[in-house]
Amino acid sequence: MSTPTTTTYEKHTLNTKKKSQWLDVWKRLKKSRTAVIGLILILVFLMLALFAPFIADYEKDALGMNVKERLQSPSLTHWFGTDEFGRDIFARIVYGTRISLFVGIISVSIALSLGGTLGAIAGYYGGRIDNAIMRVLDVLLAIPTILLAITIVAALGASILNLMIAVGISNIPGFARVVRASVLSVKDQEYIESARAIGARDHTIILKHVLPNSMAPIVVFATLKVASAIMATSSLSFIGLGIQPPTPEWGNMLAGGRAYIRDHMYIVLSPGLAIVLTVLSLNLIGDGLRDALDPKLK
Amino acid sequence: MLIPVMLGVIFLVFFIISLTPGDAASMILGDGATEERIIELRDDMGLDDPLIVQYGRYMWDLLRGNMGDSYSTGRSVAGEIVQRFPNTFKLTVTAIFLSVLISIPIGVISATKQYSLFDNIGMILALVGISMPSFWTGLILIIIFALNLGWFPSGGMKGIMSLVLPAFTLAIASTASITRTTRSSMLEVIRQDYINTAKAKGVSRRKVITRHALGNALIPAVTVIGLEFGILLGGAVLTETVFSWPGIGRLMVESIQRKDTPMVLGCVIIFSLSFSIVNLIIDILYAYIDPRIKANYT
């Protein structure tokens, strides 16, 4: 039944519709001052991460200890001061950006692919499959997210890989729920029915028709989750379960500087601000996206 | 729902913890232990039994209030948890009360004066609030209010004054997100037809908000309060570490560092149990504020 002409026609209209939809979203997003601030901020952090080697030398500035220069207040040579080992805090923050963004994005990708698959299956098939998946996720949800991550790292041992696995797994239930909900919301739409009517297979329908049309809430959720994954990474590192010193990471920098706050408060100021600004910028973008995708909620 | 979910949680956590590398018997006995002693203890503890058997044994003991003994101190895990639990309870309950007391009025005022200066400032603060890692906020509060102003102690648990900083630290994130939810659900509610009905019969502006809008807006807010409690329990791990608060969270971090698996297991279980109980309370609370749910029960 499905002649090439009808399918290309269908594809064509769907694609233009989608394209213009995202263009609209972008237009609305640009109008939101807070979202633009968020975008600029995150762009700055991405640049820092990307061009870190041009800003400071990893071995010398971020790792190299220099007892003579320890605990110096911010100055022109050391913008954010130096830490208890005489390392330049600015250089360490710049390299810390790499780790935070990397871990944040990878762990959300893990959660999105695993949780998303579970959610899509549960939402699309419904019934017993849905029930079984959701009951298992209920168990995961009953453990507060960060505690689940802590438990996993505690068992597997602290390393960057285990950290990403732990943060990723602990976010699976959230993604599964969001993906399931949005799949449910488009599943019974007529274009899905018609795809089924022309004999498309389940996985084609899910990947080509259901997911692209239920993308909006997932994109928003993922953006906000990168923010909380970065927060979780630094939290775990702060209690010694994440990135291990001397590798510079914002959370472990705070843990190391903690002992010196009485006389050298700057030592905890800038790493903390780095976390706040990154997380804030992602939250701003996420909020802006949500408003842009759903203008009626504003 | 509570019991099957808790059984699942315990099994899951038991499984994760069992992935911990290293031999419990040799850890308990220390470096100087002979091979025979270790084998003997392994046998005693049943460490060579299949995991499911070990889980069954653990559950059997747990039902009788026995959560095993600490590997490092030899003391009863249950005893230690019972001793520490009230401290965590005090901290988290104070924090959630603070959050609710602050966030609901701010959220309501923000919504009724949408886009006003109050609303704008409130929403920016709320966004910053959810972007601040609690361990960093804690350090900053210590620097300002303990080390510089000397108003509150910087850590430990002596009297009501020592509760102030940790409770506030813990409350910030949940205050911010409950404020945001209250505002957005309030915004949605005040556009409903029944608000117009109330106005049309001459109800004063104030009563329209307090009597007609708030009751409906609280329904989503209560959901978030429940979820926030979970995040708050996770936050307690960090806050207790920063403020040397002798609660379950700090116990858990210390136990992880000492590789004291039974203790870690106990802590996660007690956290998850608390979270599940809170959600149960929230469910019951629902029936009180939403008559439509009550109808479903009867």
Added chain:
Amino acid sequence: MKDHILEIKDLHIQFNTDEGVVQALNGIDITLERGKTLGLVGETGAGKTTTALSILRLVPRPPGEVVRGSIILDGIPIMEQSEYEMEKIRGKTVSMIFQDPMTALNPVIKVGEQIAEAISIHQKLSKEKSLAKAREVLELVGIPGNRMQEYPHQFSGGMKQRVIIAIALSCSPKLLIADEPTTALDVTIQAQVLELMKELKQKFHMAMVMISHDLGVVAEVCDDVAIMYAGKIVEQGSLEDVFLRTKHPYTEGLFNSIPNIDDRKAELIPIRGLMSDPYNLPSGCPFFDRCDYAMDICRTEKPVKHSFSDTHFTECHLYTAQPEFSLKSKKTKE
């Protein structure tokens, strides 16, 4: 001079939105005698609900803005009252029934209390006495008093609308505004609710503004009829004037697009096109591009009021140009 319950003069209301200015009302004049019923007819977006809300001064501000005009309700200039004074007027002098009974009742408050609330506000009665009176009103609209303790979700749509009518009538207002009170209901329930409203109107001797797009409903209950189009009243008169001596092409179009029970074979003639973009109203007659009788002047100049009698007038260039003009419609009798 007759005793008017409601006098609206030259009312202009606009909504200032992000996308531009919507001119919702562009010079509305309405007078209504005590005890009489006016039917306000028009398509969605014509400004019927905005007119109704403006009488209670409940047009949301922002984005709504009253540009100019006056509303006198029972001798009270509505625009000059404080918010506190308005609260005393709403529910007592004028009440309103909203379109969708499914959403017009507060889901978390018992229906008895929702009725009693208005009574206790305006009659300063104790809680027990208000509840007792609420029970009487509830029974008046045909709901057993023992359902006072129930919540809205336990009622059917028609029952909900009865509760809403009870709320509106609880303080015997002098003017009742009903915004499409039967549109959301099943046809059989519609007739019951209409009958109830007619009965109660007579009992309390209220004036009523009945908003509807259903000419059948209007013919059933109204004394006067005003036809709205794009924020203006294009024709107004007694029921007979408008139904039998139709003057405006839009009114004619409305009649041609409803099924005729007497002549079931009669062809339905829909009005072509859509209502003008409210962000960008044309400079001349807003009905110009849909009108079969359009002339050149209609494109450029706004029509002015043309009276046929004390009560019947229309805003259309046809009659200024040719005073003897008459619509050639096949359905309009006479």
